[in-house]
Amino acid sequence: MNEATLSEISGTEAPEAVSSARGRRTRLSGWGRYPACESEVYRPEKLAELRSVVVSNTRTLIARGAGRAYGDAALNAGARVVDVERMNRMLAFDPKTRALRCEAGVTIGEIIDVFVPRGFFPPVTPGTRYVTLGGAIAADVHGKNHHRESSLAAHVSWFDLMLASGEIKRCSREENTELFWATVGGMGLTGVIIELEIRLRHIASAYLEGEIIRAANVDDAFARFEAADSRYDYSVAWIDCLARRGALGRSILSVGNFAAPEALPARLRQSPLRPEPPSRLAVPLDLPGFVLAPASVRAFNAAYYLRHPSAARVITPYQPFFYPLDSIENWNRIYGKRGFVQYQCVWPLGESREGLVEVLEAIAKSGRGSFLAVLKKFGAQEGMLSFPMPGYTLALDFPVTQGLFEFLDRLDAMVLKRGGRVYLAKDARLAPEALRAMYPNLDRWRQIKAVADPDNRFSSSLSRRLKMEPA
Ligand SMILES: Cc1cc2nc3c(=O)[nH]c(=O)nc-3n(C[C@H](O)[C@H](O)[C@H](O)COP(=O)(O)OP(=O)(O)OC[C@H]3O[C@@H](n4cnc5c(N)ncnc54)[C@H](O)[C@@H]3O)c2cc1C
Structure with missing residues (x-):
C-alpha cells in the first residue's frame, strides 16, 4: 500500500x-x-x-x-x-x-x-x-x-x-x-x-504464541517475570491479592509474542491475520454490593488460580490476550452505583519486591479484595509527568466504600517511601502533597505550562x- x-x-x-x-x-x-x-x-x-x-x-x-x-x-x-x-x-x-x-x-x-x-x-x-x-x-x-x-x-x-x-x-x-x-x-x-x-x-499473524505460568508466591512471580523478560515481548500477571502467608503474591503469568503463521494450527494458517471476532457479553445493571464482598472475591480468586494450570505453549487470538475485559460491555457496572477506584502504583526495580509484599499484606489484612489485580514490569522511560519508571507496577480495583480513601492514603505513604508513584490516569483521590513528592519534574512542567x-x-x-x- x-x-x-x-x-x-x-x-x-x-x-x-x-x-x-x-x-x-x-x-x-x-x-x-x-x-x-x-x-x-x-x-x-x-x-x-x-x-x-x-x-x-x-x-x-x-x-x-x-x-x-x-x-x-x-x-x-x-x-x-x-x-x-x-x-x-x-x-x-x-x-x-x-x-x-x-x-x-x-x-x-x-x-x-x-x-x-x-x-x-x-x-x-x-x-x-x-x-x-x-x-x-x-x-x-x-x-x-x-x-x-x-x-x-x-x-x-x-x-x-x-x-x-x-x-x-x-x-x-x-x-x-x-x-x-x-x-x-x-x-x-x-x-x-x-x-x-x-x-x-x-x-505476521493476529495470534500470540506464549505460555501460561503459575507462580506459587511473590518470589516465584518475580523469578518467572525475570526469566520471561528476554524471551517475550508481552507479559502480565494476575495476582490473587487476598492470598496470605506462604501463598502471598501467588499469580498467573501470561506471556507471549506475535506468532509466525507457521506456528499456527493448520485451520488458522489459511487466514492468519483474520481471527474470529470475540463475542461480547453485557452487564445489564449495577450489581448489588454482596457480589463484591470479601468472601466472594476470595472464592473467585482461589477458583481462578486453580483453574489455570501452567501450560507450556498456548496460541491465543490477540483480542482475549490484550483486551480480556473488552468482551464484557459496561463491566464497570459490576461495582455498583457508587463506582470504584483503580489504584495503580509503581516501585523502582530495587524496591519492587519489598513494596509489593508490603502493599499485598496491607490489602489481605484489610479484607478489601480486588477481582482485578495486575502486575507488570516496566523498562526504560522518558517524560516529565509520565507514570512508568523501571520497576514493577501493580493495578487494583476497589469499590468506593467507607474508609477506602483513608486506606489508599496509607498505600500512598508506603509507595512514596520507596520512591514509587501513583498513575494519574487511574486516580480520583490522591493528595497534592503526595503528587509533588511522587513527580519530581512537576515544577519544571509547571514552568512550561505557564508559557x-x-x-x-x-x-x-x-x-x-x-x-x-x-x-
Ligand atoms: C479497561 C481499561 C484498561 C486500561 N489499561 C491501561 C493500561 O494497560 N495501560 C495504561 O497506561 N492505561 C490503561 N488504561 C487507562 C487509559 O489508557 C487512559 O486513561 C487513557 O488516557 C484513556 O484514553 P481516552 O481516550 O479514554 O481519554 P480520556 O479518558 O477521555 O482522557 C484522559 C486524559 O487525556 C486527555 N485528553 C484526551 N484527549 C486529548 C487530546 N486530544 N488532547 C489533549 N489531551 C487529551 C484528557 O484531558 C484527560 O486528561 C485503561 C483503562 C481502562 C478503562
Whole structure:
C-alpha cells in the first residue's frame, strides 16, 4: 500500500460544511464512575469548530477522548469539556516506514480494525481498545510490552497541539521539544492534541504464541517475570491479592509474542491475520454490593488460580490476550452505583519486591479484595509527568466504600517511601502533597505550562484537586 488517504481504506467520511459547535450540559464521569459532575460539553468535528471552543474566553476547558481514564482527568466540574472523539480521520499511511498520520480522536480499536488485516498493530496498547490516541498520549499509556518498548510516546514522531490562543504548534523531539515532553503524560493541560504521526509495528499473524505460568508466591512471580523478560515481548500477571502467608503474591503469568503463521494450527494458517471476532457479553445493571464482598472475591480468586494450570505453549487470538475485559460491555457496572477506584502504583526495580509484599499484606489484612489485580514490569522511560519508571507496577480495583480513601492514603505513604508513584490516569483521590513528592519534574512542567497556557485556560477536576496549575 502506498501513502494513501485512509478515508478510502477505513470508510471514514470527509467532513461536512463547517458549523459552529454548541455546548450541552451533561453529567460525566470517568470509567470508574467516581466522581461524576456536570459540564458544558462540546463535540466539534472540524478544526474551525474546535478553535472557536478553545479561544472563546469563557470558563476553563479540558479535552476528553473516550472517557476511559478512571477518575477525574477528563472532567471539568461546572466548566467546559471538549470531546474530540468525532475528530477521528485517518489521513495517510506509509507501509515502508509504518508511519500512520491521523487525527487524535482515532481509537486504538479503529487502528486495529483497519490495520490488523494488513499486518500491522499499535506499537503499545493499554488493556482496552476503547481509547483515543489523544487520550493515550496525554496519559502516555503503557502496555504489556513496556519492558521492551517503553510507553506510547516512544512511538509518536510528532503531534500538533492547539494552544489556548488557538495557535497550533508542531511538537516533536526536534521541534518545541519541551512542549512535546510536557504534553506527553500532561493529562490534557497544555492544549488539545489534534493530529499526530505514530509508527505501527509489523505482525505476521493476529495470534500470540506464549505460555501460561503459575507462580506459587511473590518470589516465584518475580523469578518467572525475570526469566520471561528476554524471551517475550508481552507479559502480565494476575495476582490473587487476598492470598496470605506462604501463598502471598501467588499469580498467573501470561506471556507471549506475535506468532509466525507457521506456528499456527493448520485451520488458522489459511487466514492468519483474520481471527474470529470475540463475542461480547453485557452487564445489564449495577450489581448489588454482596457480589463484591470479601468472601466472594476470595472464592473467585482461589477458583481462578486453580483453574489455570501452567501450560507450556498456548496460541491465543490477540483480542482475549490484550483486551480480556473488552468482551464484557459496561463491566464497570459490576461495582455498583457508587463506582470504584483503580489504584495503580509503581516501585523502582530495587524496591519492587519489598513494596509489593508490603502493599499485598496491607490489602489481605484489610479484607478489601480486588477481582482485578495486575502486575507488570516496566523498562526504560522518558517524560516529565509520565507514570512508568523501571520497576514493577501493580493495578487494583476497589469499590468506593467507607474508609477506602483513608486506606489508599496509607498505600500512598508506603509507595512514596520507596520512591514509587501513583498513575494519574487511574486516580480520583490522591493528595497534592503526595503528587509533588511522587513527580519530581512537576515544577519544571509547571514552568512550561505557564508559557503555553499563561491564563490556565486548560484545567480539569484532576488538576484543581491536585493543585497542578502554576500559581
Ligand atoms: C479497561 C481499561 C484498561 C486500561 N489499561 C491501561 C493500561 O494497560 N495501560 C495504561 O497506561 N492505561 C490503561 N488504561 C487507562 C487509559 O489508557 C487512559 O486513561 C487513557 O488516557 C484513556 O484514553 P481516552 O481516550 O479514554 O481519554 P480520556 O479518558 O477521555 O482522557 C484522559 C486524559 O487525556 C486527555 N485528553 C484526551 N484527549 C486529548 C487530546 N486530544 N488532547 C489533549 N489531551 C487529551 C484528557 O484531558 C484527560 O486528561 C485503561 C483503562 C481502562 C478503562
